Amino acid sequence: MSIARPAGDWPAPAEGFVVYQRKRGWAALDLRQLWAYRELLYFLTWRDILVRYKQAVLGVTWAVLQPFLTMVVFTVVFNKALGIKSPDSAIPYAVFSYTGLLPWNYFSGALSRSGVSLVGNANLLTKVYFPRLVIPISGVLAGLVDLALSFVVLLGLMAAYGIAPTWHMVFVPVFVLLALLTALAVSLWLAALNVLYRDVQYIIPFLVQLWMFVSPVIYPISAIPEGSLRVAFALNPMTGVIGGFRWAMLGQEFPGGYMWVSLAVVAVLLVGGLFYFKRMERVFADVV
Amino acid sequence: MTDIAVRTLGLGKMYSIGGEREKYRTLRDTLTQAVRRPLERIRHPGAATHSSTDLWALRNIDLEVENGQALGIIGRNGSGKTTLLKVLSHITEPTEGRVEIRGRVASLLEVGTGFHPELTGRENIQLNGAILGMTRAEIKDKFDEIVDFSEIGRFLDTPVKRYSSGMYVRLAFAVAAHLEPEILIVDEVLAVGDAGFQKKCLGKMEDVAGGGRTVLFVSHNMQAITSLCDRAIQIDGGRLVNSGSADAIVAEYLAQQAETGASATWDSGKGPGDEEARLVSVQVLDDADTIAPFVSTDAPFHVRMEIDLGHVDDALTIGFDLVAADGAVVMRSFHTDGSPEHWPRLRVGRNALSCTIPAGLLNDGRYFVMPRVSLYHVRWIVHADSVVSFDVHRDPGLSPYAITSRPGAIAPTLDWQTC
Numbered sequence: 001m002s003i004a005r006p007a008g009d010w011p012a013p014a015e016g017f018v019v020y021q022r023k024r025g026w027a028a029l030d031l032r033q034l035w036a037y038r039e040l041l042y043f044l045t046w047r048d049i050l051v052r053y054k055q056a057v058l059g060v061t062w063a064v065l066q067p068f069l070t071m072v073v074f075t076v077v078f079n080k081a082l083g084i085k086s087p088d089s090a091i092p093y094a095v096f097s098y099t100g101l102l103p104w105n106y107f108s109g110a111l112s113r114s115g116v117s118l119v120g121n122a123n124l125l126t127k128v129y130f131p132r133l134v135i136p137i138s139g140v141l142a143g144l145v146d147l148a149l150s151f152v153v154l155l156g157l158m159a160a161y162g163i164a165p166t167w168h169m170v171f172v173p174v175f176v177l178l179a180l181l182t183a184l185a186v187s188l189w190l191a192a193l194n195v196l197y198r199d200v201q202y203i204i205p206f207l208v209q210l211w212m213f214v215s216p217v218i219y220p221i222s223a224i225p226e227g228s229l230r231v232a233f234a235l236n237p238m239t240g241v242i243g244g245f246r247w248a249m250l251g252q253e254f255p256g257g258y259m260w261v262s263l264a265v266v267a268v269l270l271v272g273g274l275f276y277f278k279r280m281e282r283v284f285a286d287v288v
Numbered sequence: 289m290t291d292i293a294v295r296t297l298g299l300g301k302m303y304s305i306g307g308e309r310e311k312y313r314t315l316r317d318t319l320t321q322a323v324r325r326p327l328e329r330i331r332h333p334g335a336a337t338h339s340s341t342d343l344w345a346l347r348n349i350d351l352e353v354e355n356g357q358a359l360g361i362i363g364r365n366g367s368g369k370t371t372l373l374k375v376l377s378h379i380t381e382p383t384e385g386r387v388e389i390r391g392r393v394a395s396l397l398e399v400g401t402g403f404h405p406e407l408t409g410r411e412n413i414q415l416n417g418a419i420l421g422m423t424r425a426e427i428k429d430k431f432d433e434i435v436d437f438s439e440i441g442r443f444l445d446t447p448v449k450r451y452s453s454g455m456y457v458r459l460a461f462a463v464a465a466h467l468e469p470e471i472l473i474v475d476e477v478l479a480v481g482d483a484g485f486q487k488k489c490l491g492k493m494e495d496v497a498g499g500g501r502t503v504l505f506v507s508h509n510m511q512a513i514t515s516l517c518d519r520a521i522q523i524d525g526g527r528l529v530n531s532g533s534a535d536a537i538v539a540e541y542l543a544q545q546a547e548t549g550a551s552a553t554w555d556s557g558k559g560p561g562d563e564e565a566r567l568v569s570v571q572v573l574d575d576a577d578t579i580a581p582f583v584s585t586d587a588p589f590h591v592r593m594e595i596d597l598g599h600v601d602d603a604l605t606i607g608f609d610l611v612a613a614d615g616a617v618v619m620r621s622f623h624t625d626g627s628p629e630h631w632p633r634l635r636v637g638r639n640a641l642s643c644t645i646p647a648g649l650l651n652d653g654r655y656f657v658m659p660r661v662s663l664y665h666v667r668w669i670v671h672a673d674s675v676v677s678f679d680v681h682r683d684p685g686l687s688p689y690a691i692t693s694r695p696g697a698i699a700p701t702l703d704w705q706t707c
């Protein structure tokens with residue numbers, strides 16, 4: 001019968017050995033290791049995209065139809081019936097709301113997918129080793145295809161209304177990246193929490209629904225009174241993303257101050273999410 | 289100093305049953321507990337606040353595997369073999385001790401991990417290859433070889449949901465068989481697929497083990513262990529109880545199993561299986577229906593299995609493997625082997641089935657019965673190690689020349705004629 005020895009009481013391993021042992025507290029992010037698994041990230045993203053379009057009869061058409069129909073309903077209900085107007089008389093409400101819907105739909109789709117992604121891939125987690133971050137990241141990346149498709153429709157819509165894009169358009173990738181990071185930041189929290197608490201998957205649709213109403217998708221940010229209420233709205237990172245996206249596409253007023261608030265919130269959420277995820281990562285395979 | 293590829297030092301893995309390991313918690317439970325715990329502490333000071341029990345799935349495992357060595361890992365179901373592989377594969381974190389590994393590791397704990405039913409065979413080869421750790425370039429290089437090995441040919445561009453389960457397993461194994469890591473960790477994955485393909489897989493595995501790669505291999509197939517592995521270890525109750533040459537460890541393991549005798553019975557709900565089908569007893573009986581640890585081949589004898597069924601599935605097959613002392617499977621028999629109208633009728637609740645093994649079939653020596661219950665081509669319900677054993681005395685019959693002992697797992701008396 002051997003006697004239990006305290007952990008860490010071993011001689012150092014020889015050169016070239018990788019050591020697995022229990023880690024306590026906060027783990028290092030180890031982004032280099034994530035990079036080593038980039039091909040797996042590529043294949044999992046590719047799988048998500050492939051499967052989504054294969055299962056649906058209309059396939060790719062959904063990516064275009066969904067934001068378009070939402071825009072039509074928004075225009076009829078909020079613009080025609082309730083009188084919410086585009087802040088710029090040169091931009092019709094249809095184009096205004098559609099431009100907001102693009103980053104919003106991307107964000108909500110990414111959240112719904114990535115938030116449950118760890119539980120959905122439980123069989124992978126328990127059978128193969130890879131950095132678990134690959135899973136929520138691939139969920140967030142897969143949504144970019146939908147975004148690109150609906151972006152083409154936006155260009156068509158702008159052409160139909162005779163709105164010329166401005167030079168600001170070169171910043172579109174920046175705001176897409178910001179939308180991606182925002183979606184990732186929130187997804188990391190949701191995905192990790194959902195492994196531990198299955199309630200999260202029921203909360204996500206509800207969260208997404210409420211979140212849309214506090215984001216300037218239907219209405220412009222200028223509709224919110226200046227002062228503390230406006231600042232509170234700016235704490236929602238999607239306010240900055242949508243404002244920035246509209247600025248880049250339609251040449252509306254630059255979001256300015258609240259943009260920086262949104263950026264700071266994203267940074268805090270993302271860094272916190274990464275560390276929380278890494279910390280919880282080691283129990284995923286045991287709990288999921 | 290020898291060249292070590294894998295080393296474990298005081299390795300242990302603990303699960304808290306009812307705690308961390310519990311399937312999942314809900315937020316509500318956590319919130320109510322957060323409120324209740326301090327209250328209980330006020331009401332019952334000094335009472336234990338943890339109601340969970342700790343279960344050590346592995347404890348104090350010290351192990352060294354040399355580079356290029358094939359190590360077999362044997363033990364009863366639930367002994368901790370799979371947990372060991374999971375810790376070695378870095379899937380789950382050890383609770384104490386540590387693992388030191390040198391070389392690229394690939395683990396194969398299941399065939400077809402990450403297969404998606406909607407994707408085609410071609411797409412799944414690429415996806416599964418990537419999941420198992422192949423690079424895109426490697427997948428491209430090996431692609432044709434994988435397709436050849438899998439024998440799926442023209443179904444390459446069909447979604448795998450339309451595959452038969454045999455094709456599915458063949459494709460999945462073909463990908464896995466073309467992994468080229470320095471260290472390969474393999475769980476019981478050969479228990480699936482048809483016999484021909486199993487043999488092909490074993491051949492492929494032998495190439496891997498013989499090709500200078502380090503292999504850690506869990507199996508219930510003792511013959512596979514002795515033919516593939518140089519060394520073997522036995523795990524029982526999460527502890528390493530025996531280690532040595534594969535032949536010696538397998539022989540000792542089978543001898544231990546033999547002590548169980550010719551009859552095994554379990555309390556209701558405790559036998560191998562699940563809610564759908566659970567064994568109650570397995571017995572070897574002679575022609576007079578008495579338990580027979582020794583049988584003579586001058587008369588037929590019976591393997592009797594009692595099983596509780598929660599549900600009668602059309603695909604249910606109940607049977608056993610008959611295994612010789614060296615671990616070779618002599619035969620596998622299922623109650624569904626005859627034509628369907630002659631299958632014994634099953635019902636929900638207790639069923640007793642008896643299989644007759646004819647006179648004049650087996651050779652001298654010890655045989656083991658390993659129960660096998662499955663949903664045909666869906667999953668194994670019972671795939672247990674030996675539960676009963678018996679010794680056979682070969683009756684030489686009336687021939688003066690049949691008295692000498694015979695080589696072979698069986699020694700049937702067959703019909704000879706001039707023609």
